[in-house]
Structures are given as C-alpha cells and as structure tokens.
Amino acid sequence: MLALSVADLSVAYPGLAEPALDVAALDLGAGGCLAVTGASGSGKSTLVNMLTGLARPSGGRVAWGGVEISALGEAARDRWRAANVGLVMQDFHLFPGLSAVENVLLPARLARAASVAVRTRAHELLAEVGLSRPEQPVETLSRGEMQRVAVARAVLREPGVIVADEPTASLDAASGAAVADLLLSLAARLGSTLVLVSHDPRLIGRASRRVTLAGGRIVSDEGAAR
Amino acid sequence: MIRFILSDLRRMWAGALVVVLLVALAVALGVAVTLQERGLRLGSARAADKFDLIVGAAGGPTQLVLSSVFLQAAPLPLLPGETLQKLSSDPRVKWAAPIGFGDSVRDQPVVGTTTTLIAETAKGFADGRMFAQEDEAVAGAATDLAIGATVVPMHGLAGESTHQHADVRYRIVGKLKPTSTAWDRAILVPIQAVWHIHGLGEHDAHDEHDHHGFDADAALHEDWSDAELPGLPAILVKPKTIADAYKLRQDYRAAPTQAVFPAEVLTALYATMGDARAVLAAIAIGAQVLVAAALILVTVVHVGQRRRQIGALRAFGAPRGAVFALVWGELMALIGAGVALGYALGWGVSAALGAGFTAKNGVVLPVGFVPEDGIGVLALLGFAALLAAVPAWRAYAEPTVDALRA
Ligand SMILES: Nc1ncnc2c1ncn2[C@@H]1O[C@H](COP(=O)(O)OP(=O)(O)OP(=O)(O)O)[C@@H](O)[C@H]1O
Ligand SMILES: [Mg+2]
Numbered sequence: 001m002l003a004l005s006v007a008d009l010s011v012a013y014p015g016l017a018e019p020a021l022d023v024a025a026l027d028l029g030a031g032g033c034l035a036v037t038g039a040s041g042s043g044k045s046t047l048v049n050m051l052t053g054l055a056r057p058s059g060g061r062v063a064w065g066g067v068e069i070s071a072l073g074e075a076a077r078d079r080w081r082a083a084n085v086g087l088v089m090q091d092f093h094l095f096p097g098l099s100a101v102e103n104v105l106l107p108a109r110l111a112r113a114a115s116v117a118v119r120t121r122a123h124e125l126l127a128e129v130g131l132s133r134p135e136q137p138v139e140t141l142s143r144g145e146m147q148r149v150a151v152a153r154a155v156l157r158e159p160g161v162i163v164a165d166e167p168t169a170s171l172d173a174a175s176g177a178a179v180a181d182l183l184l185s186l187a188a189r190l191g192s193t194l195v196l197v198s199h200d201p202r203l204i205g206r207a208s209r210r211v212t213l214a215g216g217r218i219v220s221d222e223g224a225a226r
Numbered sequence: 227m228i229r230f231i232l233s234d235l236r237r238m239w240a241g242a243l244v245v246v247l248l249v250a251l252a253v254a255l256g257v258a259v260t261l262q263e264r265g266l267r268l269g270s271a272r273a274a275d276k277f278d279l280i281v282g283a284a285g286g287p288t289q290l291v292l293s294s295v296f297l298q299a300a301p302l303p304l305l306p307g308e309t310l311q312k313l314s315s316d317p318r319v320k321w322a323a324p325i326g327f328g329d330s331v332r333d334q335p336v337v338g339t340t341t342t343l344i345a346e347t348a349k350g351f352a353d354g355r356m357f358a359q360e361d362e363a364v365a366g367a368a369t370d371l372a373i374g375a376t377v378v379p380m381h382g383l384a385g386e387s388t389h390q391h392a393d394v395r396y397r398i399v400g401k402l403k404p405t406s407t408a409w410d411r412a413i414l415v416p417i418q419a420v421w422h423i424h425g426l427g428e429h430d431a432h433d434e435h436d437h438h439g440f441d442a443d444a445a446l447h448e449d450w451s452d453a454e455l456p457g458l459p460a461i462l463v464k465p466k467t468i469a470d471a472y473k474l475r476q477d478y479r480a481a482p483t484q485a486v487f488p489a490e491v492l493t494a495l496y497a498t499m500g501d502a503r504a505v506l507a508a509i510a511i512g513a514q515v516l517v518a519a520a521l522i523l524v525t526v527v528h529v530g531q532r533r534r535q536i537g538a539l540r541a542f543g544a545p546r547g548a549v550f551a552l553v554w555g556e557l558m559a560l561i562g563a564g565v566a567l568g569y570a571l572g573w574g575v576s577a578a579l580g581a582g583f584t585a586k587n588g589v590v591l592p593v594g595f596v597p598e599d600g601i602g603v604l605a606l607l608g609f610a611a612l613l614a615a616v617p618a619w620r621a622y623a624e625p626t627v628d629a630l631r632a
C-alpha cells in the first residue's frame with residue numbers, strides 16, 4: 001500500500017573497511033512485490049533492518065509513502081513499524097512460554113486490538129500455514145513450524161507493508177509453497193507492498209521484481225521496468 | 227499481558243524467587259529493627275505506667291526502678307520503716323505500699339506487698355481472690371501456678387536461691403489477669419509474712435503474742451500507724467495530684483531516702499543507652515541502603531535478562547506503553563511481593579524476639595505497626611516504582627536491532 005523510496009543508503013559497521021550496505025537508489029511502487037537475494041553476508045538482513053526501521057542507516061534515506069523513516073527517532077520508528085509493517089525475522093523471535101496462537105496474537109493483544117474477529121483470524125491463519133496444534137508451546141515447535149507461526153504473526157493485522165527475511169528457509173517444498181501462496185495472495189488481496197528476502201528460487205521466481213545483492217551493493221535488478 | 231508476565235516469571239522462576247527473597251530479607255531487617263526498638267520503648271513505658279513515685283533508700287535510682295518495676299533480682303539498701311508510716315499519713319498521698327523482695331520460687335520472684343497495691347495496680351483477678359492471711363498468696367498471670375497450689379519460698383533472689391524456708395508454705399488463693407509487665411511473673415504475698423519469715427518487725431504491736439515468726443493463720447494488718455516497722459527496700463507511692471507528686475519527690479529526695487519517677491528514670495536510661503540506639507539506627511539505615519541496593523541490582527539484572535525480549539516486543543509492534551507496563555509491572559510485582567514478605571518476616575522475627583523477652587522478663591513488648599509505617603511502605607514502593615521506570619524508559623534509548631542481538 002506504501003511506495004518505497006531508497007536513496008544513497010549506506011550502513012557502515014565499525015571494524016569493516018567497506019560499508020555492509022551501499023544502495024544508491026531503490027524504488028518500489030505501492031503494492032509492488034520485491035525479492036532480494038544474494039550470497040550469505042551480502043547485506044540482505046541489514047537491508048531489511050533499514051527498510052523496517054529496526055535501525056538507522058549511517059547515511060542516506062529510506063522513505064515509505066513519503067514518510068522518511070530514516071529520520072525518525074527510536075520510539076517514532078517503533079510506532080511507524082507497528083502501524084505499517086508485518087515483519088518476519090530471520091530468527092523468528094517468538095516468545096517462549098506462550099503457545100503458537102498466543103504468539104500470533106501477542107502484538108495485537110498488547111496494542112489492545114485482539115477483537116474476536118482477530119482471534120478467529122489467528123486460528124484460521126495457523127490452519128492455513130499448516131499448523132494443526134495452535135495451543136502447542138512455541139519452544140517445542142520444529143524450526144519449520146516456528147517459521148510458519150512467525151509468518152502468521154506478521155500478516156495477522158493486515159499490514160500495508162510485509163517484509164519477510166527468509167520466510168521459507170526451513171520449509172520443505174510443499175509447506176514452502178503454501179507459505180509463499182499465503183504471503184503473495186494476502187499481499188495481492190490487501191494491496192500490501194511485499195519485500196521478500198530469500199535464497200529459494202521458487203519463491204524468488206514468483207516476485208515481479210528481483211534484486212541481487214553482493215557485498216552490500218545491488219548487482220542486478222530485474223523487472224524494474226515493468 | 228498478565229499471561230505474558232506469568233509465563234515469563236514461570237520461565238525464570240529461580241531468578242524471580244531470588245529477587246523476592248533478596249528484597250524480603252533487606253526489608254525484614256529494617257522492619258525488625260524498627261519494631262524491636264519501638265516495642266522496647268512502649269513495653270517498658272507500659273510496665274512503669276502504674277508506678278507513679280517510688281521511694282527507696284538513697285542510692286542508684288536506676289537500680290531502684292529496675293528492681294521494683296521490672297523485679298530485677300538485685301539487693302537494694304533498706305530505708306527506715308517509719309518512712310512508710312510518714313508517707314501513709316501524708317495528706318498528699320492517696321496510698322503508699324511497701325514492696326519487699328528477697329525470696330523466690332523456681333526463678334519466680336516472691337514479692338511482699340499489700341492488698342491495696344494489688345487492688346490498685348493489677349487488672350483484677352482472673353480467678354480466686356485476694357490473700358487474707360499470712361500463708362496465702364496471689365499468683366501473677368505468667369506464673370506456672372494454679373489456685374490451690376502450695377509453694378515453698380527459697381531465701382534469696384530469683385536465680386540465686388540459697389536455702390528453703392522450712393515449714394513456710396504459701397497457698398495460692400488467687401490468680402491475676404495479665405498486666406503485660408514483669409509483675410506477671412511474680413508471686414505476691416503479704417509483706418507481713420515476709421517480715422515474719424525473716425524475723426523482722428519483732429515489736430509489731432498487733433502481734434505481741436506471736437512474734438517468733440511465720441504464723442500461717444495470722445490475720446493481716448495493713449495499718450502500721452503505731453507499729454515499729456523493719457527496713458524496707460522500696461515503697462510505691464500514689465500521690466493525690468501531679469503537684470503533690472513533685473512536692474513528695476522534693477521532700478524525699480535527700481538521704482537517707484530517694485524518690486524517683488520511674489518514667490523519668492527510664493527516659494534517662496534510654497538517653498544513656500544512646501550508643502546502643504545509635505547502633506540500631508545505623509543498622510536500620512544500613513538496611514535501607516541494602517534495600518535500595520537490592521532494588522537497583524534486581525532492576526538491572528531483570529532488565530538485562532530481558533533485553534532481547536524487549537527488543538522483540540518493540541520489533542513486532544507492541545506499543546511503547548505496553549512494553550513499559552510489562553517491564554515495570556513485572557518488576558513491581560516482584561518487588562511488591564518482596565516488600566510484603568519482608569514486612570511479614572520482620573514482624574515474625576520481632577514477635578518471636580518479643581515473646582522470648584516476655585518469657586524471660588515478663589514485660590510484654592508490643593510488636594505492631596503504627597499508621598506512620600504505611601508512609602514508609604509507600605515511600606519504599608514509590609522509590610521502587612521510580613527505579614523500575616528507569617530501565618523501562620531506557621529501553622527506548624537503543625535501536626531495536628541492538629536489543630535483539632543482546
Ligand atoms: N552489528 C554488526 N557489526 C559488524 N558487522 C555486521 C553487523 N551486522 C552485520 N554485519 C556484517 O554485515 C554483513 C551483512 O550482514 P547481513 O546479516 O545483512 O547478511 P545477510 O545477507 O543477511 O546474510 P545471510 O544470508 O547469511 O543471512 C556481514 O558481513 C556481517 O558480518
Ligand atoms: Mg540474513
């Protein structure tokens with residue numbers, strides 16, 4: 001739903017000679033679907049952190065729908081992310097001690113947005129990604145099951161932007177396809193802008209726009225013209 | 227939210243337990259010291275309550291008070307018997323009664339005195355009646371004696387008894403209600419009996435036919451206006467007015483007598499115990515510092531353990547208020563539990579110490595909270611609330627990714 005505009009984005013870490021990320025320009029229309037790929041260590045997760053406002057870049061700007069999030073403070077970025085982004089992180093960050101469905105619902109609960117409809121939807125989403133025991137404690141789930149819980153949590157509140165870092169990495173072909181279907185169809189239905197980071201050619205192939213990173217720079221950009 | 231806190235506490239229950247115990251112990255130390263000091267002050271003031279003015283032989287006022295109010299076993303110099311007659315006939319005196327020490331029954335002091343003193347200072351009889359003849363006795367509430375029991379007094383003060391008084395037996399005819407003073411441990415007998423046992427008051431005008439010693443059936447005479455009385459360790463005086471009390475003290479101040487207000491002596495005693503109180507106060511302050519340090523430690527560790535979790539909450543869109551409430555609420559729950567437990571613990575320890583003191587001395591130390599303690603609790607919780615708010619607020623000083631990497 002929001003258009004992305006990145007300009008002169010650079011992220012440098014102390015101790016690294018070259019910036020971990022150096023993107024001159026990257027634009028994506030509202031409702032677009034972008035796949036980011038690249039070798040391990042090429043800067044994909046760093047890019048996700050910048051796009052979602054989890055951290056601030058060393059230089060340049062990131063704007064979504066005209067809001068320059070790279071200029072916002074910590075609390076303001078948190079608020080912006082809560083309002084606009086559904087996020088799947090590479091290592092999930094689920095909350096141990098809570099069940100699968102409680103994890104899906106937690107952000108909504110804390111925002112006092114867990115209506116009956118939202119709770120019903122949480123169960124539907126878990127069924128859709130193929131998780132049959134919503135009450136299972138999350139720390140006893142397999143990695144693939146955790147990944148599906150993380151995806152369900154990200155899309156629960158129908159965000160305008162969905163950013164997923166390796167959403168199918170731990171899944172077999174069938175469940176990977178189911179999760180990909182879910183993300184793509186949901187984004188299409190809601191009109192959400194979708195950013196997928198992946199090594200999975202089957203997932204990448206379904207995105208209309210494909211960017212490849214190497215050493216923090218964009219080395220190939222397919223489908224931009226369309 | 228509550229579920230989230232509970233599940234977090236369940237997961238880190240060992241840490242939570244340590245936190246609660248740490249806070250509880252620090253709080254308990256401070257509470258126990260405060261309660262103990264208060265109990266000692268109130269308890270001794272209450273014990274001296276009925277003792278308006280005590281007249282004794284010239285000497286140390288502190289020992290006179292400790293011996294007569296707290297029945298501490300110590301030999302006192304004797305004052306001339308006619309002092310009692312003079313006091314009894316003094317128009318400023320409501321009543322005056324002798325207090326005679328010297329005997330004991332199994333570490334319980336036997337105190338010779340008059341029916342007037344018992345009637346005026348005790349809270350009435352729980353059972354039985356007043357003594358009416360020489361071999362009758364009234365037992366204090368905390369003695370191990372029941373009505374009908376007979377006791378053989380040992381000569382010598384409680385704790386240092388030397389020999390039994392052969393063929394002297396007291397029958398317990400009454401048991402007093404508790405007064406929460408040292409006198410609860412005493413066995414009260416007619417002063418006349420004490421004199422006779424020790425062969426004193428030979429020239430007692432009312433007892434001319436039988437002045438060789440203890441006579442079980444002898445009736446009691448408590449009007450000594452024309453008798454010749456033996457020396458006495460102490461006389462309890464009830465003045466008619468406060469002005470009278472001061473005048474009497476003035477009159478009996480000079481040797482060979484001394485007159486003291488026990489309340490005043492106790493106050494002076496507390497003043498001289500200033501060092502001990504300073505130590506207690508220092509311990510109390512130390513305990514407060516300990517509490518504060520415990521709270522800071524708890525807060526730092528608690529939040530350090532949860533940095534990653536807080537980062538994740540932020541990353542997935544929990545509102546700032548909710549994150550703050552979670553961190554703050556959980557900390558306050560732990561600290562609150564610790565404070566509550568600490569107060570209970572401190573009270574328990576004080577009550578146990580007080581009970582031990584009562585068993586030994588008969589003086590009941592009132593261990594209890596006063597309304598002002600509520601202010602202390604509020605101040606403590608307020609401090610904890612502020613402290614817990616710092617990390618909850620600081621959570622937003624770092625970028626979310628940094629917290630996630632912790
Ligand atoms: N906080 C940091 N400090 C120093 N270097 C960092 C930091 N975070 C990331 N890097 C470096 O930046 C580079 C990009 O890391 P990033 O996590 O973005 O890679 P990635 O493309 O997501 O890799 P993967 O496919 O393995 O997840 C790596 O070389 C990494 O070592
Ligand atoms: Mg990565």
